Amino acid sequence: MPFVAMTGTLGELTVPLVDNIREIVTLVQQIGNIDLYKRIVDLQADAVNLEQENLRLREQVANLEKKWEIQEDLAFRDNMYWRSSGEGPYCVPCWDNHRKLMRMAGNGDLFHCHTCHYAATTEAERRRMDADFRNWNQR
Numbered sequence: 438m439p440f441v442a443m444t445g446t447l448g449e450l451t452v453p454l455v456d457n458i459r460e461i462v463t464l465v466q467q468i469g470n471i472d473l474y475k476r477i478v479d480l481q482a483d484a485v486n487l488e489q490e491n492l493r494l495r496e497q498v499a500n501l502e503k504k505w506e507i508q509e510d511l512a513f514r515d516n517m518y519w520r521s522s523g524e525g526p527y528c529v530p531c532w533d534n535h536r537k538l539m540r541m542a543g544n545g546d547l548f549h550c551h552t553c554h555y556a557a558t559t560e561a562e563r564r565r566m567d568a569d570f571r572n573w574n575q576r
Contacts, residue, residue: 515560531550
């Protein structure tokens with residue numbers, strides 16, 4: 438019986454591999470070699486564990502690829518992150534420190550992250566605040 442390579446999709450075990458091992462176990466049982474039977478059962482458990490680890494690693498790679506795509510899509514402007522589609526703003530510390538894309542709340546000029554409490558203002562708001570400060574200081 439030929440060896441079948443491990444293939445499959447995320448979240449499901451490879452049916453051909455498990456079926457082949459079951460067939461081998463049945464043949465070994467018919468032969469009556471207990472030691473060989475035990476080794477084949479251990480091999481089956483090892484194959485299932487390897488497949489589960491493979492699936493876990495595939496999911497991890499998919500998550501990292503998604504984060505990389507997000508990173509490539511982000512632009513830093515006004516001390517906040519914005520998507521190329523214009524969505525945003527998103528919190529700088531949440532993304533930089535934890536790779537969490539957290540939307541900031543605001544009124545158009547002043548923004549605040551409800552997760553980490555980071556605050557940022559747009560360039561226009563900073564200019565307005567600077568002008569207000571200069572006007573107040575000249576009194």
